[in-house]
Amino acid sequence: MSISISSWGRLDATPHEVHFLSDRKSVSATLxxxxxxxAHGNGRxxxxxxxxxxxxxxxxxxxxxxIHFDDSTGLLRCEAxxxxxxxxxxxxxxxxxxxVTPGTQLVTVGGxxxxxxxxxxxxxxxxxxxxxxxxxxxRTDGSVIVxxxxxxxxxxxxxxxxxxxxxVIVDATIQxxxxxxxxxxxxxxxxxxxxxxxxxxxxxxxxxxxxxxxxDCMSGTGKGIFMRGNPTDAGPRxxxxxxxxxxxxxxxxxxxxxxxxxxxxxxxxxxQKLKSGRGIAHxxxxxxxLDNLLEWNRMYGPRGFYQYQSVVPRQGGHEAxxxxxxxxxxxxxxxxxxxxxxxxxxQPIGMLSFPQPGVTLALDFPNKGEKTLKLLARLDAIxxxxxxxxxxxxxxxxxxxxxxxxxxxxxxxxKFRDPGITSGLSRRLIGN
Amino acid sequence: xxxxxxxxxxxxxxxHCARLWAARAPxxxxxxxxxxxxxxxxxxxxxxxxxxxxxxxxKSDFLEPSAIRTTIKSAVAGAPIDIxxxxxxxxxxxxxCESDLQTCHDALMVNGVSPALFxxxxxxxxxxxxxxxxxxxxxxxxxxxxxxxxxxGAAKGLVTRYAQGLQHRLAGTGVKVVLIKPGPTxxxxxxxxxxxxxxxxxxxxxxxGIVKAIDAGQSVAYxxxxxxxxxxxxxxxPAFIFNKMNI
Numbered sequence: 001m002s003i004s005i006s007s008w009g010r011l012d013a014t015p016h017e018v019h020f021l022s023d024r025k026s027v028s029a030t031l032x033x034x035x036x037x038x039a040h041g042n043g044r045x046x047x048x049x050x051x052x053x054x055x056x057x058x059x060x061x062x063x064x065x066x067i068h069f070d071d072s073t074g075l076l077r078c079e080a081x082x083x084x085x086x087x088x089x090x091x092x093x094x095x096x097x098x099x100v101t102p103g104t105q106l107v108t109v110g111g112x113x114x115x116x117x118x119x120x121x122x123x124x125x126x127x128x129x130x131x132x133x134x135x136x137x138x139r140t141d142g143s144v145i146v147x148x149x150x151x152x153x154x155x156x157x158x159x160x161x162x163x164x165x166x167x168v169i170v171d172a173t174i175q176x177x178x179x180x181x182x183x184x185x186x187x188x189x190x191x192x193x194x195x196x197x198x199x200x201x202x203x204x205x206x207x208x209x210x211x212x213x214x215x216d217c218m219s220g221t222g223k224g225i226f227m228r229g230n231p232t233d234a235g236p237r238x239x240x241x242x243x244x245x246x247x248x249x250x251x252x253x254x255x256x257x258x259x260x261x262x263x264x265x266x267x268x269x270x271x272q273k274l275k276s277g278r279g280i281a282h283x284x285x286x287x288x289x290l291d292n293l294l295e296w297n298r299m300y301g302p303r304g305f306y307q308y309q310s311v312v313p314r315q316g317g318h319e320a321x322x323x324x325x326x327x328x329x330x331x332x333x334x335x336x337x338x339x340x341x342x343x344x345x346x347q348p349i350g351m352l353s354f355p356q357p358g359v360t361l362a363l364d365f366p367n368k369g370e371k372t373l374k375l376l377a378r379l380d381a382i383x384x385x386x387x388x389x390x391x392x393x394x395x396x397x398x399x400x401x402x403x404x405x406x407x408x409x410x411x412x413x414x415k416f417r418d419p420g421i422t423s424g425l426s427r428r429l430i431g432n
Numbered sequence: 433x434x435x436x437x438x439x440x441x442x443x444x445x446x447x448h449c450a451r452l453w454a455a456r457a458p459x460x461x462x463x464x465x466x467x468x469x470x471x472x473x474x475x476x477x478x479x480x481x482x483x484x485x486x487x488x489x490x491k492s493d494f495l496e497p498s499a500i501r502t503t504i505k506s507a508v509a510g511a512p513i514d515i516x517x518x519x520x521x522x523x524x525x526x527x528x529c530e531s532d533l534q535t536c537h538d539a540l541m542v543n544g545v546s547p548a549l550f551x552x553x554x555x556x557x558x559x560x561x562x563x564x565x566x567x568x569x570x571x572x573x574x575x576x577x578x579x580x581x582x583x584x585g586a587a588k589g590l591v592t593r594y595a596q597g598l599q600h601r602l603a604g605t606g607v608k609v610v611l612i613k614p615g616p617t618x619x620x621x622x623x624x625x626x627x628x629x630x631x632x633x634x635x636x637x638x639x640x641g642i643v644k645a646i647d648a649g650q651s652v653a654y655x656x657x658x659x660x661x662x663x664x665x666x667x668x669x670p671a672f673i674f675n676k677m678n679i
Contacts, residue, residue: 022444022620023470062444062620065473066480090481 005057008297009046010304011367011396014053014424016040022062024079027170031058032142035420039168041081041108045115046307047396048424049163055422058168060110067171071096074176075133080110080169085291087174092283096176097231099131103339105288110169115393116161116353119287120210120229123344127355129160131175137167140420148173149349158416161350163392165426166416180233182283184210187228188276190269194222194322198359201342204228210286214272216265217338217363220329222322224340225272234280246294254301254366261334268336290337300366306396308376309354309362311343312388317359320386324361324379331375335363351409354391362394373397392425403429433457433486437507439464439550440520441471441489444619445569448639449517450478458484462507464492494520494546504553512561515646516554518547518568523621529583536583544587548594555598555607563606567646568595570613572654575663578679599651608649614638615659 002015019034021027031037037056044050051057063081070076074096076087085105087098102117111117113135118127125131134148137159145167147155159166187208191197197213204211208228215224256264290296297305312320321340328334339362343355365372380402383390389406390398404410414430422432436453438446441463453459461478465471468491475487490506493499507513524539551568558564573581574588595611602609616622618632633656641655654660666674 020620024473025469065477067473067476069480071483 008044017056020059028138028144031140035140036422038423039164041111044107046394051424077173079171081108097179099125099177100128114164116350118355120212124209129349134173136170138170139167139418161353167418183234184229184281185232186281187278189226190273192223200226212341215338215340217328217334244292247298250298255299256366303367306365307394309391309394310383311358311360312386313358316386323382327378337364351413434514435460435511437462437516439518441465443519444635446519448635452643454478454482461487464490500549508557515565518550526581539583540587544590547591558607565608567610572613572615572659611652613654
């Protein structure tokens with residue numbers, strides 16, 4: 001029986017056969033009898049990396065159990081379909097936290113590994129895969145591979161950031177990190193140019209664990225708010241109550257459009273400017289500002305939206321970011337949720353991991369068809385020229401040439417691919 | 433520490449109720465299941481969520497009356513039971529029940545007779561204790577027979593009547609009998625139905641409703657609550673309308 005499934009970008013809803021996994025011990029037997037397919041967790045990646053249109057998905061969110069947690073060492077073993085939120089809520093009260101977390105905690109561990117996600121502290125702690133000690137991979141030939149940085153490291157390096165194409169991640173052992181509590185010492189600093197941004201980013205690298213910035217991509221000049229934070233022992237204090245709101249319906253047109261974008265961005269900048277300075281923040285609103293606005297992706301209307309996240313090396317990065325902002329400003333298209341951040345000077349462990357030393361810019365564009373795609377193609381040219389690459393977890397349309405240029409270890413990676421696994425993205429960018 | 437006995441502990445609803453109880457306070461959990469290794473996986477998960485809880489797995493046959501009696505005797509040993517949740521079940525294919533009487537028989541046994549026998553065994557212990565809450569998961573399907581699932585519905589109807597009888601018998605004692613009637617819920621049991629019909633409730637949402645109904649000692653609880661209204665209408669539709677409906 002087929003079910004219509006979209007990814008977070010909501011560009012389309014395509015029919016899928018769905019098989020629900022809930023017993024970790026029978027996953028490899030299930031895969032052996034039921035393939036080709038693709039693991040699908042909470043569906044929070046934006047494009048087609050988590051989709052297999054017309055084909056089979058193995059839904060992993062029923063594999064959501066803890067297996068073991070040692071609160072003297074912080075070593076957690078859990079099934080791969082568990083949400084990061086459930087780990088945080090279990091471990092933070094006991095003094096342990098996920099060392100790396102993306103901008104939403106509503107993703108599964110398996111998805112976080114397969115996309116080797118990063119957070120605001122990349123320059124200190126790298127990406128999600130850097131904290132995985134071991135994982136179990138089930139393959140469609142019925143075999144099971146246990147790998148980690150010290151055991152079968154080639155399999156590990158292919159699977160971390162491997163876009164789900166090497167097998168289904170069944171469980172993982174994660175090294176959590178000590179924290180004094182749920183609080184962060186934060187500082188927000190408005191900036192008015194890219195020069196200022198890079199200066200703040202470099203200056204913050206030594207003393208601040210978390211750095212990120214929101215950028216007004218319509219301003220032309222690179223105006224934004226730089227946010228930085230450090231875990232802190234703020235003692236017991238009242239936890240802010242989470243007011244969960246949801247987009248109640250999908251509006252007929254994108255709420256992010258030519259009329260709203262400039263005033264939105266201007267108002268947001270002014271509001272944040274008023275709030276600039278030091279503060280104490282709970283980790284949930286600090287790391288996951290959008291998680292309480294459920295289904296915020298609906299605000300882009302029925303046609304959905306494209307995310308565009310690039311990373312370009314620091315050498316030439318300033319110019320590349322300026323050129324991209326220029327293109328966006330001229331196009332009048334644009335993005336409310338624009339994020340600019342520097343990555344640390346460290347090599348990722350996954351063959352296809354996205355983070356690399358440099359500067360990353362993430363943008364949302366409401367889908368206006370050809371017009372949007374043309375703008376993205378112009379951004380592609382800038383990224384490729386600068387020696388950068390795009391983030392597959394967010395991609396729904398990058399040209400194959402840009403993928404191949406950005407991921408030089410692709411040929412090596414393909415040796416580890418499971419021939420019984422295929423995704424929309426793999427067919428588009430790898431050919432099968 | 434509360435003693436909580438969960439019968440059919442590997443069911444998704446039961447597992448999520450256990451998580452809610454474990455998050456609330458350490459408890460003594462007794463997980464009764466047919467498949468011991470699946471129950472052990474859940475026991476390990478609960479232990480991580482609640483390190484101070486005591487968790488025991490009891491493997492049991494679910495159809496053999498003497499095994500059911502022995503299992504409940506073993507569960508009650510040591511300390512009285514505060515909460516017992518009877519949660520097992522399996523959604524059969526209705527058409528298969530019509531063509532194969534063995535399938536029909538098995539569906540009636542596992543969804544109707546088995547929970548009733550467990551309920552009887554637990555009720556006896558609780559009556560002797562003079563206290564306790566016995567919660568049984570029935571179903572909206574038990575409210576009126578429908579062509580799409582009357583084998584399952586009839587079994588759940590049996591559970592409904594049995595719970596009513598126990599409520600009558602134990603009225604005025606310290607024992608509360610709670611009958612839960614979930615609507616269609618997104619669990620592995622209903623995975624094959626997902627494409628059809630309206631959006632199903634999440635298992636977290638339903639587990640929340642079950643735990644609340646048990647707290648309140650409600651005699652009948654529809655979860656989510658909207659099913660109370662929907663089923664009121666369905667039960668009262670005259671046959672000449674009902675029989676034309678494709679439900």
